[in-house]
Amino acid sequence: MTSWRSVSERLLEAFGPQGWWPAQTLWEVVVGAVLAQGTSWRNAERAIARLRAARLLDPEAMAEAGRSGSEGAELRLLDALRPSGYFRRKADRLLRLAAEVERYGSLAGWLDAAHRLKDEELRRRFLALSGVGPETADSLLLYAAGRPTFVADAYARRIGERLGLLGPGTGYEAARRAALSSWRPSPGAAELAEAHALLVELAKRHCRKREPDCRPCPLLELCPTGSARVGAARGASARPHRRPGRGPG
Numbered sequence: 001m002t003s004w005r006s007v008s009e010r011l012l013e014a015f016g017p018q019g020w021w022p023a024q025t026l027w028e029v030v031v032g033a034v035l036a037q038g039t040s041w042r043n044a045e046r047a048i049a050r051l052r053a054a055r056l057l058d059p060e061a062m063a064e065a066g067r068s069g070s071e072g073a074e075l076r077l078l079d080a081l082r083p084s085g086y087f088r089r090k091a092d093r094l095l096r097l098a099a100e101v102e103r104y105g106s107l108a109g110w111l112d113a114a115h116r117l118k119d120e121e122l123r124r125r126f127l128a129l130s131g132v133g134p135e136t137a138d139s140l141l142l143y144a145a146g147r148p149t150f151v152a153d154a155y156a157r158r159i160g161e162r163l164g165l166l167g168p169g170t171g172y173e174a175a176r177r178a179a180l181s182s183w184r185p186s187p188g189a190a191e192l193a194e195a196h197a198l199l200v201e202l203a204k205r206h207c208r209k210r211e212p213d214c215r216p217c218p219l220l221e222l223c224p225t226g227s228a229r230v231g232a233a234r235g236a237s238a239r240p241h242r243r244p245g246r247g248p249g
């Protein structure tokens with residue numbers, strides 16, 4: 001029977017481990033958790049390298065760039081983030097996070113406070129940060145704090161619906177809870193982090209919003225939507241074509 005775990009295992013076999021870059025600092029993990037949303041690790045990694053080159057890869061420098069109000073600092077930040085997509089929105093989230101870290105005096109202080117909280121409590125704390133929605137909160141929980149959660153972003157929900165793992169139009173929170181409660185035995189953070197990366201990769205390569213490319217998809221055997229699409233395409237190509245304009249004679 002199809003399950004999120006069987007999907008994740010099959011994708012791992014087909015695409016290989018997506019891997020988290022060897023982060024040099026904890027802040028880099030936090031930044032990565034934000035930048036990797038809606039894009040591949042590779043694009044997030046490129047943006048991180050550009051942040052590093054622009055000397056913006058630490059919370060103080062980033063908070064300063066946000067505070068200075070200088071157009072130059074803002075442009076440098078936006079330019080560095082460009083490869084990660086949705087870069088204006090991501091810049092805004094990073095600036096808010098950097099300001100939050102500053103309130104605790106240091107990143108260590110912020111994470112120290114965070115590590116004392118239980119998973120759901122910590123999630124609520126992230127959600128309470130202005131500008132942080134459920135997707136960013138779950139990415140931070142998973143990648144920065146190493147807590148098990150399912151990032152039920154638009155890609156995961158689209159794939160889940162097409163596979164019949166989620167009902168049509170399932171919202172973010174319902175999808176997250178459904179995935180976590182059906183994943184047996186309970187997954188650890190590393191498994192869920194890999195699964196999220198693999199689902200993003202599948203959405204980019206095959207399971208696009210319009211015209212998914214089902215025939216080469218590694219999940220075709222498990223997927224009722226894909227099987228129906230491929231079956232319909234085969235049926236159409238097998239049907240005999242009548243020549244236009246030639247009636248029975």
Ligand code: SF4
Pocket residue numbers: 159162163206207208212213214215217218219220223225226227
């Ligand atoms: S078979 Fe098609 S619809 Fe199903 S998961 Fe793959 S790309 Fe998406």
